[in-house]
Amino acid sequence: MREGVKPADPERAAALELVHRLREVALRLELAVGEFARATGLHATDVRALTRLLDAERAGVEATPGWLAQQLGMTSQATTAVIHRLEAAGHVERLRSRSDGRSARLQVSETAVDLGWRFFGPLLERLIGITEQLDQRDRSVVSDYLTTVADALE
Amino acid sequence: MREGVKPADPERAAALELVHRLREVALRLELAVGEFARATGLHATDVRALTRLLDAERAGVEATPGWLAQQLGMTSQATTAVIHRLEAAGHVERLRSRSDGRSARLQVSETAVDLGWRFFGPLLERLIGITEQLDQRDRSVVSDYLTTVADALE
């Protein structure tokens, strides 16, 4: 985005620069997802779906097709297709939801977890390594900042 | 990703949590792009292309179709199609590259900048506001962290 006509303000300029840097990181993460997709023969959407399902599992949230559709910002039909593809590839299992007979419970298979770990493991380790370099205070600063940003993005 | 079998390590756990938070931010930024795309009748890829072109302009880099393809992680053919769509919508102009007769120079139109600003402006302002809350030292901590992460992602 062009900087507009605002008068020079070093505080603002520094903040803008930081936001751009954050976007840059987001972009590269997305590119890494695309690379993983190409490497495994999956589609970018499928990989995004898998990571969201794993996130749900980690957070203890029950992942349903509807929930997944919302997470991906896609229609329910497209999400149905994604689930079918992942199911056919053996990456996801559809279990019956015990709370709602209309809905399904999605569970990621061990093979998918292993696959993801093999590819993203090294990357993740590198990122963890970088993050561990921060002392506790700085880590808290970054963490709080990211949390606030995530909230601001709804 | 599941946490694996490593023994409990609070440092590592905190770092991992932070990395997940970073992914969360990246995801939501991507969703915002999708929302913008739907609102404007563009496609997510087209929006991503526009932002990259604006980034190039900001950085003073000459944006060519080939460069854009690389930035989007797509084939040159798909990028040709993106450029055609953006050109037809009046968002991008193809100018002749003066250094290389085979290549083209892509320039984003004022209307596209205005369009992006109208949608992303409020969001960007909110993020800048959040970032300005940090004092200079903390901003530097976050900025350095993000730079290191971006580099680690190639």
Place this chain on the structure above:
DNA sequence: GAGAATAGCTCACTGAGTGAGGTAAGTTGT
């Protein structure tokens, strides 16, 4: 229990992205 709402699905279709292959401009070797 009837009517409304919700979760997810199938079907038919559109069009974004790919692979194969072409053209034109630039680069290199002799």
Place this chain on the structure above:
DNA sequence: ACAACTTACCTCACTCAGTGAGCTATTCTC
């Protein structure tokens, strides 16, 4: 200075991911 190679981008034909319309089954509301 010309042929051979490389690079940058394009067109064409095709595939299949994602959408809109509309269906069924289950749950909620009164």
